[in-house]
Amino acid sequence: MFSASDLRKGLKIVLDGEPHIIADFQFSKPGKGQALYRCKLKNMITGSQFTNTYRSNDKFEKADLEQRKMQYLYNQGDEYHFMDTDNYEQLFLTQEQLGTNINYLVDNMEVEVLFFGTRPIDISLPIFVNLLVTQADPWARGDTSGTDTKPITVETNYKLQVPPFVEEGDKIQIDTRTGEYVTRVKE
Amino acid sequence: MLNLEGLHLRAALFRSIRSFFHNENFLEVDTPVRQPVLIPECNIVPIRAGSLFLQTSPEQCMKRLLARGCRRIFQICPCFRANEQGRQHLEEFTMLEWYRVDSDYQDLMTDCEKLLRHVFLELSGPRQTRQPIFGSRLGTMFLDEPWERLSVGESFEKLSPVTLKTAMLENRFDEIIVEHIEPHLGISRPTFLYDYPAECASLACLKPGDECLAERFELYIDGLELANGFSELTNPDEQRRRFLKELELLQPEHGEMMLPERFLEELGGIEKAAGIAFGLDRLLMLLLSEESIDEVVSFSAADW
Numbered sequence: 001m002f003s004a005s006d007l008r009k010g011l012k013i014v015l016d017g018e019p020h021i022i023a024d025f026q027f028s029k030p031g032k033g034q035a036l037y038r039c040k041l042k043n044m045i046t047g048s049q050f051t052n053t054y055r056s057n058d059k060f061e062k063a064d065l066e067q068r069k070m071q072y073l074y075n076q077g078d079e080y081h082f083m084d085t086d087n088y089e090q091l092f093l094t095q096e097q098l099g100t101n102i103n104y105l106v107d108n109m110e111v112e113v114l115f116f117g118t119r120p121i122d123i124s125l126p127i128f129v130n131l132l133v134t135q136a137d138p139w140a141r142g143d144t145s146g147t148d149t150k151p152i153t154v155e156t157n158y159k160l161q162v163p164p165f166v167e168e169g170d171k172i173q174i175d176t177r178t179g180e181y182v183t184r185v186k187e
Numbered sequence: 188m189l190n191l192e193g194l195h196l197r198a199a200l201f202r203s204i205r206s207f208f209h210n211e212n213f214l215e216v217d218t219p220v221r222q223p224v225l226i227p228e229c230n231i232v233p234i235r236a237g238s239l240f241l242q243t244s245p246e247q248c249m250k251r252l253l254a255r256g257c258r259r260i261f262q263i264c265p266c267f268r269a270n271e272q273g274r275q276h277l278e279e280f281t282m283l284e285w286y287r288v289d290s291d292y293q294d295l296m297t298d299c300e301k302l303l304r305h306v307f308l309e310l311s312g313p314r315q316t317r318q319p320i321f322g323s324r325l326g327t328m329f330l331d332e333p334w335e336r337l338s339v340g341e342s343f344e345k346l347s348p349v350t351l352k353t354a355m356l357e358n359r360f361d362e363i364i365v366e367h368i369e370p371h372l373g374i375s376r377p378t379f380l381y382d383y384p385a386e387c388a389s390l391a392c393l394k395p396g397d398e399c400l401a402e403r404f405e406l407y408i409d410g411l412e413l414a415n416g417f418s419e420l421t422n423p424d425e426q427r428r429r430f431l432k433e434l435e436l437l438q439p440e441h442g443e444m445m446l447p448e449r450f451l452e453e454l455g456g457i458e459k460a461a462g463i464a465f466g467l468d469r470l471l472m473l474l475l476s477e478e479s480i481d482e483v484v485s486f487s488a489a490d491w
Contacts, residue, residue, distance in 0.1 A: 005270045027273025030369065031405045031415040032387070033361035034230050035270070053362060056438065 002060040004037045012044070012063035019044040019063035019116045045097075045121050067112040067124070072105050080105065082113055082123075091120050098122075103158035104129045104176050125176045130185050131155055132171055139164040188490050189483060196310075197471060197483070201263060203309045204283060204467075207302050213259040213285060218248035220265065224447045228389065229436035232269040234278070241267035244464055246390070247450045249286050250419065254456035261285035263467065269440070274479050275411065277468065277487065286419075286462035292391075292402045295416040295463045296379050299406055300334055303377070310474070324409050324476045335378040342368050342380060355384055372407035380405045389429050391417035406465075408473055416463030423454045 002013060009025045024040035037054040044063070070082040070091075079092040080102065091113075095102060097120075104125055105111075114122040131154040139150070149161040154172070162181040166172060173182040189197060205215065221239040226247050233240040242248075245262050252260055266282045287294065343351040347363045354360045372378040381404035385393055388401030402418035420426055430446050437444060471483040481487035 027271070027276055028365045029230070029271060029276065030361050030364040031412055032228065032230060032389075033364065036362060036365055038365075053366070 002062060004035070004054045004056050004058045004060075007037045007039060007054065007060070012065060014061040014063050015041065018046075019065060019121070023049065044116070064117055066115045068115060069110060070113045072107065072109045072111055074107060075102075075105075082111070082120075085110075093120055093123065100179065101125055101176070103156055103179065104131070104174065106131065106155060127176060128173050128182060129176055130171050130173050131158070133162075133166060133168055136162075136166060136168045136170075138167070188481070188487060189485055193475060193483070194485065196475065197485075199310055200306065200467070200471060200474065203306045204263065204302070206309070207305045208261045208285065211259070211298075211301075213261045213287075214257060216249065216252060216257070216260045216262050217264065218242075218245050218252070218262065222248070224445050226390070226447055226450070227430050227433045227437065227441075227444050229433050229438065229441075232438065232440050234267045234269045235442075243268050244282060245284055246462065246464070247447055249284055249462065250457065250460070251450060251453050253286055253288055253460050254453040257286075258289075259285070259287045272488065275469065275472075277480055277484065280480075281467045281484075283465040283467050284462065285465075286460060288458065288460045290459070290461040291418040292381065292404055292416055292461055295461050296334075296336070296381075296404060296406075298463070299377075299379075299414060299416075299465075324473045332376050334376055335373075337372070337378055337380055338382045339380060339384065340382065342372075346371055351384070355386065360384070360387065369407065369412065370410045373409055373411070378407045380407060388417060389433055390420055390426070392420045411469055411473060412466075413469050413473075414463055414465040416461065419457065419460045419462055421454055421457045421460065423451045426454055427451055 002011070007022060007025055009022055011022045013020055013022070020041045020043050022039050023042045026038045027035065028038060029035045035056050038051065039054065040049060040051045042049045068084060070084050073081045073083050073090070075081065078095045080095065080098055081090060081092045083090045093113075101123055109129070112124045113120050114124065133152050134155050135153040137150060148163065150164050151159055152162050152166060153159050154174070160174070160179060160181060162172060166184055171185045173185050174180065175182050208215065220242050221236050222242055223239055225233055225240050225243060228243070231243050233243050235241075242264075244266050245264055249260055249262060261284065263281065263283050265279055267279050269278060271278055285298070340351055343354065343363070346368045347354065348367065349357075349359065349363065354363045368380075372380060382394060382400045383391075383403045385399055385401045388403045391401040391403040394400040394402050404416055405412055406414040420429075427446070430451075434444065434446070468480050468483050472478070472480055475483055477483050481489055
């Protein structure tokens with residue numbers, strides 16, 4: 001159990017049976033009055049945000065969260081299937097749960113699946129992933145139009161801007177935190 | 188953490204405060220930081236130092252000095268309060284307290300106006316230019332104008348979604364103050380919020396003619412609470428009753444606390460007095476235009 005004085009930005013607690021992360025936190029205490037702990041909370045399952053104020057005697061259950069290394073297998077419509085490589089157990093998360101993470105998922109990729117109790121709620125990807133460029137307009141050497149990037153599509157159908165020298169068939173590294181191009185990789 | 192310039196400004200502030208009180212014939216005193224017994228306050232958790240406590244305020248020692256014959260005293264000292272950490276709170280912070288006999292809370296409000304004008308003028312250069320000092324959050328707040336005086340009752344009528352009576356009944360007084368009232372105080376000029384419900388003042392004397400209220404006030408500038416002052420309760424029997432009530436409300440983390448018997452014994456020796464505690468780190472936040480109190484001290488928890 002946590003007490004109100006343990007509340008900090010980033011702490012994960014259970015409210016109404018669901019895990020919440022404290023997105024912002026402010027301690028206040030009006031002159032000789034009681035301590036108030038004002039929190040902006042984010043539901044880790046639905047993503048919804050709200051604010052609430054707690055007092056010293058409030059208690060909180062620690063969110064029982066666990067990460068397990070799993071392999072991404074395939075998607076079928078809205079469902080993205082993963083497998084635990086130790087016990088071959090399979091499960092899926094929905095597109096809604098995965099959000100923009102689906103831009104970087106390729107078959108057999110290793111990811112960390114976040115469980116709340118026994119329920120998978122999110123995944124975390126490697127910070128950098130290497131993806132194949134499946135569509136890119138050729139770069140006309142000597143092009144002086146002044147643009148220093150061009151749009152391309154990678155194997156997951158994700159579209160992003162890259163330097164003009166990137167060509168179809170190249171592998172590029174993408175930062176999954178920002179969704180931006182990092183470098184071209186040789187394999 | 189303060190840079191070199193900030194350290195100079197902090198020192199200039201302290202120097203200016205001392206010069207004000209010396210001009211006003213206050214005696215600077217220093218009292219023990221470690222004390223065997225504290226004034227019991229249910230919302231303030233002390234930090235222990237061996238078998239002693241670190242002071243949460245120099246209040247009891249300074250009042251005992253009044254009983255010993257001091258008439259006007261001030262002190263700048265560190266105070267310690269457990270679990271108080273945030274943008275406006277440090278577990279170890281610097282307090283200015285001053286006490287004066289034959290005075291009441293109105294006199295303290297006047298002191299505050301004179302003190303801050305003195306400090307601002309001394310730190311901001313020639314009177315004619317009146318430039319905002321440092322990176323001041325005060326902007327062009329006109330310090331010569333009479334400061335706003337707003338009673339707690341009026342503030343609830345103007346700003347609170349519920350009445351003061353409801354707030355007290357539902358134990359929501361502090362919450363309403365923080366969420367609905369404080370953000371509007373001291374915006375175009377400093378505000379004294381005064382006449383607190385009697386329940387919110389363990390050491391203040393009650394208002395003659397209206398015993399539901401205590402002669403206590405808080406000073407706010409730019410929504411930030413800076414000081415808490417009151418006409419002192421000097422009746423030892425009444426003070427003992429209030430302390431006993433406070434003891435019942437202590438949290439488990441307070442541990443066992445005793446009553447400050449010598450303080451109660453000597454309190455009767457003071458006829459009439461008023462005293463105030465002023466947070467100097469907060470004042471520096473305003474002067475330096477810092478949103479976080481960690482930025483106005485030489486070392487904060489993050490610097491270790």
